[in-house]
Amino acid sequence: MTEEGKEQVGTAPEVVVRCAACSKTFAPDLKLKTDPWYCPHCEAKNPNLRRLYRGVADVFILGLFFALVFFVRRLSQLGPAAPRTWISGFWILFLLFGVIRIYRAKAPWRDGVARTLIWLVFVLVFILNVIVRLFFLSSQDVALVIGSAIVYGIVFIYILWVLKVSRRAMLPEQ
Numbered sequence: 001m002t003e004e005g006k007e008q009v010g011t012a013p014e015v016v017v018r019c020a021a022c023s024k025t026f027a028p029d030l031k032l033k034t035d036p037w038y039c040p041h042c043e044a045k046n047p048n049l050r051r052l053y054r055g056v057a058d059v060f061i062l063g064l065f066f067a068l069v070f071f072v073r074r075l076s077q078l079g080p081a082a083p084r085t086w087i088s089g090f091w092i093l094f095l096l097f098g099v100i101r102i103y104r105a106k107a108p109w110r111d112g113v114a115r116t117l118i119w120l121v122f123v124l125v126f127i128l129n130v131i132v133r134l135f136f137l138s139s140q141d142v143a144l145v146i147g148s149a150i151v152y153g154i155v156f157i158y159i160l161w162v163l164k165v166s167r168r169a170m171l172p173e174q
């Protein structure tokens, strides 16, 4: 904990962001669910970072459904002792940890663990679902690989945008 953090024990430390339009800082309303954050100095719309990160967590939740289907299938076909069943189980826990971490964070864009997790999940999913499939490509799989590459491309652009927007909103000392 930093010196500043110690001083603020007892009161919730204020979360401030930098306005994309006028560069002044302000404390956003973290309870806002859908609206953008309006800068009190210049009225400019700033993206609601908390909502954007929860959007990434929602993509993880979607991934969790697929992971559960794979896990149940492997459990019934390979049994509980098979390494592939274990990998599926660990993957579910990993995604769950990410979702909980992002949803519980007051300011997830300042949480280095959450940011690293987002990258890790994306890179692992991309390697396993696109790169590995390319090596074992059969003619029926081509559409599947192209389809998933497009989906991951869109998700990748979204994640890049979220990280770029949050870097812009962060103060240098964060």
Ligand SMILES: [Zn+2]
Binding pocket: 019, 020, 021, 022, 023, 024, 039, 040, 041, 042, 043, 044
């Ligand atoms: Zn402003």
